[in-house]
Amino acid sequence: MIDLANLSVTNLVKLYDYDLFELGSLADDIRQELHNKKVYFNMNRHINPSNICADICKFCAFSAHRKNPNPYEMTKDEILSDVHSSYNRGAREIHIVSAHNPNYTYEWYFDIFKTIKSKFRDIHIKAMTAAEVDFLHxxxxxxxxxxxxxxxxxxxxxxxxxxxxxxxxxxxxxxxxGKVNTVNWLKIHSIWHSMGFKSNATMLFGHIEKREHRIEHILLIRELQDKSGGFNAFIPLLYQRHNNFLNITDFPSGIEILKTIAISRILLPNLPNIKAYWATLGINLAIVAQEFGANDIDGTIEKENIQSAAGANSKKGMSKDDLISQIKDAGFIPVLRDSMYNELEFFN
Incomplete structure (x- = not known):
């Protein structure tokens, strides 16, 4: 096995040369030590207030452009209606991510958050990516x-x-x-952590990047986590190839995807959770990924616009019962968690 104490990209990229099951075994050992056979999920709702965006990302199929000529802006009442209906179905996390809409005022965002919190005090609001923060800046x-x-x-x-x-x-x-650069993405999360709050970290892979770039990315997350301890989960997001401008034809194999998840677990010993996000991987591969270092699959979502716009089969989310059944059938223990990974209910 390569020397994992040598954190050079040249050294660590050699992990990809290892047999999938050898990598998976190492990652699974780490996962088992941290989480045993538990697989986490939560009851959540994704809300995307608008797809009108001032930035142009070539990988994005969600924002309104000539491949997606259907711009929209949700009203405050529409957002609150979605929150209310999801809350009644058991959702306790509202995940709000929007395009960088140039029509919104600065106060628009915060008024939405305040109103949601005033009406649903026990809802956890996960909102505002570092890219959105940088756009407002x-x-x-x-x-x-x-x-x-x-x-x-x-x-x-x-x-x-x-x-x-x-x-x-x-x-x-x-x-x-034109989007937030690497230095400022890390700076924004560092400031948020210094304020006593948690965040997640993602990595979009499977497009034009090389393996070396993934390793660099993971090591930068590891470095900030060593300093702040503020990341709850790392989420390798699989690029979705339809309806965007990258025109990728060489899509990563299942082996490459699982190796990337396993390597994420191996190289992030200081980060507690690796999420195999079923909305990009598909539920079947997300479940398999639990054998390769992942310990979370996200949640019910209910409605998903960003990945599904690029071809993912996630638009209508998944029911709690379906998630539980899928996890159980794979031999794991489904655990309903809250947004901070506090365990709420086991389904043995």
């Missing part, structure tokens, strides 16, 4: 500290990990030039 000339402080004051409980994509500058310039 650029558009309204607000400091990161001021924006994050307003998020806190308006009721945001944690941040999602979106906008990270791939940290390599050259790749980033090709797929999402």
């Amino acid at each position: 650029r558009k309204f000339n607000k400091s990161y500290e001021e924006i994050l402080g307003d998020m806190k004051d308006s009721g945001v409980d944690s941040m999602p990990g979106g906008g990270a994509e791939i940290f390599n500058k050259e790749v980033r310039n090709k797929i999402c030039k």
Whole structure:
């Protein structure tokens, strides 16, 4: 086995040369030590207020453009109606991520969060990617500290990990030039952590990036986690290839995907949870990934617009019973968690 104490990219990229099941066994040992046979999920609802975006990312099929000529903006009442109906079905996390809509005022965002919190005090609001924070910073000339402080004051409980994509500058310039850069993505999460809050981290893979870029990305997350301890979960997001401008034809195999998840678990010993996000992987591969280092599959979602716009089969979410059944059938123990990974209910 390679020397895992040698954190050079040249050394660690050799992990991809190992047999899948050898890698999987090492990752599973780490996963079992942390979580035994538990697989976490939560009752959540994704809400995407608008797909009108000031930025143009070549991998994105969600934002309104010529391949998706259906722009929309949800009203405050529509958002509250979705929250209310999801709350009545048991959702206790509302995940709010929007395109970078140039029509919204600065106050629009925070008024939404305050209103949700005033009506549903036990709902956890996960909202505002670092890319959205950076957009507000650029558009309204607000400091990161001021924006994050307003998020806190308006009721945001944690941040999602979106906008990270791939940290390599050259790749980033090709797929999402103009969006938050790597230094500022990490800075925003570091500030949020210093305020006592948690966030997630993502990595978009399977497009034009190389294996070396994935390793670089994971190591930067590891470095910040060593400093702040603020990441709840790392989520390798599989690129969805339809309805965007990258025109990728060489899509990663199941083996490559599972190796990437296993390597994430191996290289992030300081981060408690690796999520195999079923909305990008599909539920079957997400379940298999639990044998390769992952210990979470996300949640019910209810309605998913971003990945499904690019071809993922996730638009209508999944029911709690279906998630439980899938996890059980694979020989794991389904565990309903809250947004902070507190265990709420076991389904043996």
